[in-house]
Amino acid sequence: MRMKLILLAIGFACFLSGVISSGSDIHSVFSYLENDLVAAKSSSPPQPLMVALTLIQGAASKGAVCLDGTLPGYHLHRGFGSGSNSWLIQLEGGGWCNTIRSCVFRKTTRRGSSKHMEQQLPFTGILSNKAEENPDFFNWNRVKLRYCDGASFSGDSQNEAAQLQFRGQKIWLAAMEELMSLGMKNANQALLSGCSAGGLASIIHCDEFQGLFPKSTKVKCLSDAGFFLDATDVAGGHTLRNLFDGVVRLQEVQKSLPKSCLNQLDPTSCFFPQNLVQHVETPLFLLNAAYDAWQLQASLAPPSADPHGSWNNCKSNHANCNSSQIQFLQADFRNQMLNYVKGFSTSSQTGLFINSCFAHCQSERQDTWFADDSPLINNKPIALAVGDWYFDRQAVKAIDCAYPCDKTCHNLVFNDGTSSRVGSQSTSDGTISVVDPQSTSDDTAVMVYSQSPRLTLTPLYMLTAKCLVTNYMFLTH
Numbered sequence: 369m370r371m372k373l374i375l376l377a378i379g380f381a382c383f384l385s386g387v388i389s390s391g392s393d394i395h396s397v398f399s400y401l402e403n404d405l406v407a408a409k410s411s412s413p414p415q416p417l418m419v420a421l422t423l424i425q426g427a428a429s430k431g432a433v434c435l436d437g438t439l440p441g442y443h444l445h446r447g448f449g450s451g452s453n454s455w456l457i458q459l460e461g462g463g464w465c466n467t468i469r470s471c472v473f474r475k476t477t478r479r480g481s482s483k484h485m486e487q488q489l490p491f492t493g494i495l496s497n498k499a500e501e502n503p504d505f506f507n508w509n510r511v512k513l514r515y516c517d518g519a520s521f522s523g524d525s526q527n528e529a530a531q532l533q534f535r536g537q538k539i540w541l542a543a544m545e546e547l548m549s550l551g552m553k554n555a556n557q558a559l560l561s562g563c564s565a566g567g568l569a570s571i572i573h574c575d576e577f578q579g580l581f582p583k584s585t586k587v588k589c590l591s592d593a594g595f596f597l598d599a600t601d602v603a604g605g606h607t608l609r610n611l612f613d614g615v616v617r618l619q620e621v622q623k624s625l626p627k628s629c630l631n632q633l634d635p636t637s638c639f640f641p642q643n644l645v646q647h648v649e650t651p652l653f654l655l656n657a658a659y660d661a662w663q664l665q666a667s668l669a670p671p672s673a674d675p676h677g678s679w680n681n682c683k684s685n686h687a688n689c690n691s692s693q694i695q696f697l698q699a700d701f702r703n704q705m706l707n708y709v710k711g712f713s714t715s716s717q718t719g720l721f722i723n724s725c726f727a728h729c730q731s732e733r734q735d736t737w738f739a740d741d742s743p744l745i746n747n748k749p750i751a752l753a754v755g756d757w758y759f760d761r762q763a764v765k766a767i768d769c770a771y772p773c774d775k776t777c778h779n780l781v782f783n784d785g786t787s788s789r790v791g792s793q794s795t796s797d798g799t800i801s802v803v804d805p806q807s808t809s810d811d812t813a814v815m816v817y818s819q820s821p822r823l824t825l826t827p828l829y830m831l832t833a834k835c836l837v838t839n840y841m842f843l844t845h
């Protein structure tokens with residue numbers, strides 16, 4: 369009886385907090401449950417395709433290892449029918465490590481060691497095997513290459529004292545060799561994609577990727593949320609440049625950057641897409657939110673640039689930004705991004721989808737890639753924009769009108785009080801966890817989508833999930 373009363377009280381507290389936060393405050397342990405409930409309410413099958421991790425056995429002899437010396441890995445789901453000879457490579461993202469300390473920490477996570485990687489990952493969005501979820505690439509061979517080097521698959525050095533291997537470039541090469549031997553050498557179509565740090569990697573490796581194939585193979589690249597601006601933060605500093613500078617020096621990334629860029633600029637500048645994309649000769653598509661949620665958190669208003677936390681409310685939910693903050697985001701961020709893609713967009717082979725949303729990684733998630741209510745520009749969802757561009761059905765240079773005009777966004781909302789965390793890794797389970805690459809702890813904050821007007825059930829199932837788990841944790845602890 370007493371237990372029942374306590375549970376009832378917890379349930380009520382859950383309800384209240386859920387109402388107050390409109391369902392936006394949810395802890396990472398709820399993500400799978402939430403995902404199940406989301407799937408249950410939609411008409412698509414409840415279980416996403418799960419694909420097993422394969423370690424690259426031949427990688428060690430090539431020196432292609434994760435930060436801690438373990439083997440790198442990938443998840444491959446074979447194509448079928450007309451897609452049997454088409455290959456999609458998705459480079460995983462997840463921030464960077466820029467100091468010995470942050471790289472040593474990373475060795476204890478899935479971002480630095482295959483010992484800690486999930487044995488299976490859900491294949492959703494651009495990786496889905498269902499035509500109704502992924503109309504153009506569903507039957508291709510689809511690969512997710514795991515990220516465990518901390519430098520966008522681009523470093524090549526080591527630190528013996530700290531027992532750190534920086535072998536991103538070698539991991540990239542060993543993975544491509546393995547996939548070629550598994551049939552990619554016969555590809556007639558290929559697309560290199562990636563999100564966040566993996567989206568930057570897909571720009572850096574784009575021409576190398578094309579070089580693997582004969583001229584007769586159609587090869588293109590997609591960078592999702594990889595357009596990291598060399599921006600000025602809210603204190604007038606250069607937080608992201610400082611971070612990139614550390615990554616490039618520590619891991620000797622310059623060896624992987626285009627000579628044509630290094631002839632003009634320093635290596636750190638050449639790690640920024642705004643200076644890189646003009647050196648890419650292979651057709652490239654840039655998919656990015658104009659108010660990239662990760663960049664707002666980690667590059668524009670990180671705690672170091674905002675010690676009093678006056679941006680915290682705005683960072684955790686765009687609806688809390690006041691007019692001067694929105695003005696900063698328009699002038700110092702979106703306008704600069706549009707400026708940098710101007711030249712890029714004039715080429716007939718490039719593609720663009722810059723939507724005015726507070727999002728990060730929109731190709732891996734089903735709800736943003738292709739769903740009944742997914743984000744649109746000119747009535748076109750991201751999956752069709754990328755497909756139209758890849759298959760040359762139509763030119764795609766989609767640039768959204770400025771905030772707040774777009775009502776189709778799936779904006780990310782951060783759990784309050786954890787919005788000071790920086791660095792990020794996206795998962796396919798309906799959450800984006802945010803990790804501070806400088807921090808020694810791996811506690812993650814979770815961003816969940818704010819209520820879209822067309823997702824009226826969202827607060828209800830989040831609430832249910834939260835209370836179920838709260839009760840469960842109460843009973844088991």
Ligand SMILES: *[C@@H]1O[C@H](CO)[C@@H](O)[C@H](O)[C@H]1NC(C)=O
Nearest residue numbers: 677678679689690691692693
């Ligand atoms: C917006 O918020 C910031 C940070 O709290 C504050 O410094 C600024 O004065 C506010 N601007 C307006 C127009 O309210």
